[in-house]
Amino acid sequence: MxxxxxxxxxxxxxxxxxxxxxxxxxxxxxxxxxxxxxxxxxxxxxxxxxxxxxxxxxxxxxxxxxxxxxxxxxxxxxxxxxLALEKPLRIAHLGPETTFTHQAAIKQFGHSARFLSCNSIESVFSYVEAEKADYGVVPIENSIEGVINLTLDCFVDSPLVICDETKLPIALYLLSKSGKASAIKEIHSHPQPLAQCRIWLNRNMPNVPQVPASSTAAAAGMAARRKDTAAIAGKLAAEMYQLKIVAENIQDRAENHTRFLVIGKEPVHRAKRNKTSVMFSIKDEAGSLLKTLQLFARNKINLTKIQSRPLRNRPWEYLFYLDFEGHREDPTVTRVLETLRKRCLFMKVLGSYPKKA
Missing domain, CATH: 1.20.59.10 (Chorismate mutase)
Structure with missing residues (x-):
């Protein structure tokens, strides 16, 4: 042998x-x-x-x-x-199949879950709140374009909590039916990918109109139906909609990642390494934000992100979004959150969840 x-x-x-x-x-x-x-x-x-x-x-x-x-x-x-042997998980996600949120949901929950497509971030929250889905997957920030403000806005009035997070590398492709750049009269994509490719588009397709779409998948579907239309989407969309690649990796920075949150109804218990997210608003007075941040520093809690967001219907008032290491059940974190709540006009713990390496 x-x-x-x-x-x-x-x-x-x-x-x-x-x-x-x-x-x-x-x-x-x-x-x-x-x-x-x-x-x-x-x-x-x-x-x-x-x-x-x-x-x-x-x-x-x-x-x-x-x-x-x-x-x-x-x-x-x-x-x-x-899990599917007992009961497949129902996962709501933004956009049709092949969108990056759909891919992030598969990465997190595997192919045996049942995936439910939603046409907006608000719909993902609604599906989970109404128990039509066990979890939802929504984008929260991109390494080029920053925070997805709509996701933050949804947390203000929602009872849902963050259960986990996942990151996905984002490689963007210019796709069309012919594969020829000279035939392209319009470029369709979701506003986020359009923004992530701004420099490339201005340099290579400066006179071609850019048309916002509800998702990269919707843009790919449009490109599949119209010979003069191109889409910016992932490689999976090219396979699904039988499109040809005009240009690949057209994002403005090679290191392009999007972070996604897994949202659900039940808080998760401590893992070995944890992260907690909160949002709060404070009085508009000198030093108020500094005093708030010093509360974390004095207790040796490491902040990993801080983001401000205007409050809806309240001009010149701001909501702050904070990520920090630790779990809400840790004694030090519990004490800090209790003190923070007393100092804030509004404070909400969005969840404690396993921290990715």
């Missing part, structure tokens, strides 16, 4: 073992689900912080050559398929 056949035989045996172990793991997970239902029928069957703990532990002990990113992808699919 040739050496290559011997190696393939070993791989077949390993595959057989992996299959048996996956099925054994699924059986144990089903038993755990039944036990949780027996103890507390109202308890949510999905525990995101447990998934994060498993992935972090596996990455820590991984000696390769299988890369950590692939380890996470494989186990996300294992989690997804296992």
């Amino acid at each position: 040739r050496q290559i056949d011997l190696l393939r035989e070993q791989i077949d045996k390993i595959d057989d073992q992996i299959l048996k172990l996956i099925n054994r793991r699924a059986t144990l997970a089903i038993h755990i689900g039944r036990e949780k239902s027996r103890i507390n029928a109202a308890n949510h069957f999905h525990v995101p912080q447990r998934e994060r703990e498993i992935i972090d532990r596996l990455k820590q002990i991984n000696e390769g050559p299988f890369p950590n990113a692939a380890v996470e992808s494989v186990f996300r699919e294992v989690f997804s398929a296992t």
Whole structure:
């Protein structure tokens, strides 16, 4: 027998073992689900912080050559398929299939979840609030264009909390039916990708009108129907809508990432590493913001983001959005949040959730 056949035989045996172990793991997970239902029928069957703990532990002990990113992808699919044996998770997301939010939802929940397309960020919140979906996935910030203000606005009046976060690298392509730049009379895309490609478009297509679309998928659909129309979207949209690539990686910066939030009804318990998000408004007086930030500094809490946003229907008053390390159940964080609440005109904890590495 040739050496290559011997190696393939070993791989077949390993595959057989992996299959048996996956099925054994699924059986144990089903038993755990039944036990949780027996103890507390109202308890949510999905525990995101447990998934994060498993992935972090596996990455820590991984000696390769299988890369950590692939380890996470494989186990996300294992989690997804296992949950589907009991009840598939229903995930609301912004935009049709192939949008970046849809891709982020698949990355977070695996292909076995049931994905529900929504035409606006407000609709994603509404689906979860009405229990039409178990979770929602919404964009919160882009490394080029900054915070998605509409997502922040939705949190003001919503009872939902942040349960997790995920990041997705964004590679943008100019797509059309012909693949010829000379045939393009209009360029369609969501306003965010249009803004992320502003320099490239001004340099390469300065006289071509840019038309905002509800999503990158909607833009790709338009380009598929009209020969003189191009879309800015991801590579997956080119495959889905049978479009040709006119230009690739046209975003203004190579390191282009979007951060997405997973929103749900139930707060999540502590993981090994955590992040908390809050929003608040304070009195418009000298030093008020400084005093607020010093509260975190004195308690050695590391702030990872601060963002201001005008309050709706209240000119010249601002809402502040803050991310910091720690969990709301940590004694120090609990004490700081209690003090902050007393000092603020309005304060809301948006959630504590596992922090990504």
